[in-house]
Amino acid sequence: MKLAILGSGMIVHDFLSMVQQLPAIELKAIVGTERSREKLTQLQQSHHIEKSFTDFDTCLSESDIDTVYVALPNHLHYEYAKKALAHKKNVICEKPFTLTVEQFMELKEIALANKLVLVEAITNQYLANYREIKAGLAELGDIKIIECNYSQYSSRYDAFKEGTILPAFNPRMGGGALMDINIYNIHFVVGLLGKPQKVEYVANVERGIDTSGIVVMSYPETKVVCIGAKDSTSAIRSTIQGNEGAIVVNGATNVLDSIEKQLNGEGTQAIDVKVHSHRMFEEFKEFERIIDERDMAMVEDRLTHSQLVMEVIEQALDHAGISLG
Numbered sequence: 001m002k003l004a005i006l007g008s009g010m011i012v013h014d015f016l017s018m019v020q021q022l023p024a025i026e027l028k029a030i031v032g033t034e035r036s037r038e039k040l041t042q043l044q045q046s047h048h049i050e051k052s053f054t055d056f057d058t059c060l061s062e063s064d065i066d067t068v069y070v071a072l073p074n075h076l077h078y079e080y081a082k083k084a085l086a087h088k089k090n091v092i093c094e095k096p097f098t099l100t101v102e103q104f105m106e107l108k109e110i111a112l113a114n115k116l117v118l119v120e121a122i123t124n125q126y127l128a129n130y131r132e133i134k135a136g137l138a139e140l141g142d143i144k145i146i147e148c149n150y151s152q153y154s155s156r157y158d159a160f161k162e163g164t165i166l167p168a169f170n171p172r173m174g175g176g177a178l179m180d181i182n183i184y185n186i187h188f189v190v191g192l193l194g195k196p197q198k199v200e201y202v203a204n205v206e207r208g209i210d211t212s213g214i215v216v217m218s219y220p221e222t223k224v225v226c227i228g229a230k231d232s233t234s235a236i237r238s239t240i241q242g243n244e245g246a247i248v249v250n251g252a253t254n255v256l257d258s259i260e261k262q263l264n265g266e267g268t269q270a271i272d273v274k275v276h277s278h279r280m281f282e283e284f285k286e287f288e289r290i291i292d293e294r295d296m297a298m299v300e301d302r303l304t305h306s307q308l309v310m311e312v313i314e315q316a317l318d319h320a321g322i323s324l325g
């Protein structure tokens with residue numbers, strides 16, 4: 001994979017701290033804004049990235065890349081992914097994929113029509129521990145209830161309260177607790193159970209943005225509660241309850257660090273099969289394989305999953321009367 005990285009923010013720093021462990025990923029370029037020029041040069045030097053740019057068009061014409069990693073604020077994903085696809089580049093797009101299902105469908109159609117890889121960077125879907133949870137579901141009997149809580153007080157909430165609206169709390173930039181944090185819970189559940197029959201969202205809305213909220217997803221046999229908060233803190237934990245036992249995830253649904261199974265009448269058993277300490281390692285290893293083998297069947301599978309999640313998100317926002325973008 002000959003990669004251009006778009007952005008130089010928090011997630012890019014995190015990605016760069018891991019990527020040298022995936023030598024098949026060649027760091028060809030990093031692209032950012034003029035105001036971040038110095039940071040881009042520093043990152044280029046310290047991570048041995050071939051070139052840095054402050055203009056995406058120049059990067060597209062002057063670098064030897066086949067893939068673009070879109071790690072920009074949420075409202076820019078669609079525009080930059082579309083431009084990369086138009087230049088026949090594969091795209092790895094940070095979550096949330098886009099702000100609307102319509103934008104997502106457009107990207108999907110362009111990618112598939114041109115046999116380009118388009119995938120959402122969503123860690124939990126690629127973790128060995130997630131596969132372990134999926135495999136363990138059968139032992140739980142009928143799944144009755146799933147409860148996911150990912151609540152983490154954001155320092156940006158203090159700024160928000162004082163009137164400084166950073167992207168994570170900006171409705172025009174696709175911010176909010178659902179897009180930023182609860183989306184991991186939605187991916188977690190939809191990857192296990194598929195499309196829900198009904199989606200509701202009750203949210204604490206301040207200045208037009210959800211600072212916390214509860215998504216309720218109803219399936220014929222299973223009822224699901226997904227809690228995401230950036231204005232308050234709680235124990236971060238998820239439980240899957242069946243009539244024959246439960247699986248407990250101690251920690252966030254984007255990391256899936258510590259997992260226990262409790263079958264009725266038996267003790268607690270740890271079922272961790274973690275393969276790497278960095279949560280992004282497994283997803284990027286798989287993206288590299290998908291691109292190398294041009295595995296379009298897997299691309300379609302992953303896009304089907306992302307589409308279901310986008311549909312849930314849109315229904316939830318509609319239900320709460322929140323409008324983004």
Ligand SMILES: NC(=O)c1ccc[n+]([C@@H]2O[C@H](COP(=O)([O-])OP(=O)(O)OC[C@H]3O[C@@H](n4cnc5c(N)ncnc54)[C@H](OP(=O)(O)O)[C@@H]3O)[C@@H](O)[C@H]2O)c1
Pocket residue numbers: 006007008009010011012031032033034035036071072073074076094095096167180
């Ligand atoms: N932070 C996390 O832990 C995390 C985890 C998973 C996923 N994500 C996702 O990753 C994406 C980025 O999040 P982040 O936390 O890294 O955000 P961030 O720290 O705010 O960084 C955003 C980056 O995008 C750059 N940028 C803004 N507008 C641009 C433009 N027009 N052209 C080129 N670059 C531009 C910014 O540059 P300037 O600073 O110069 O404006 C900055 O480098 C989001 O979609 C988020 O949901 C983040």
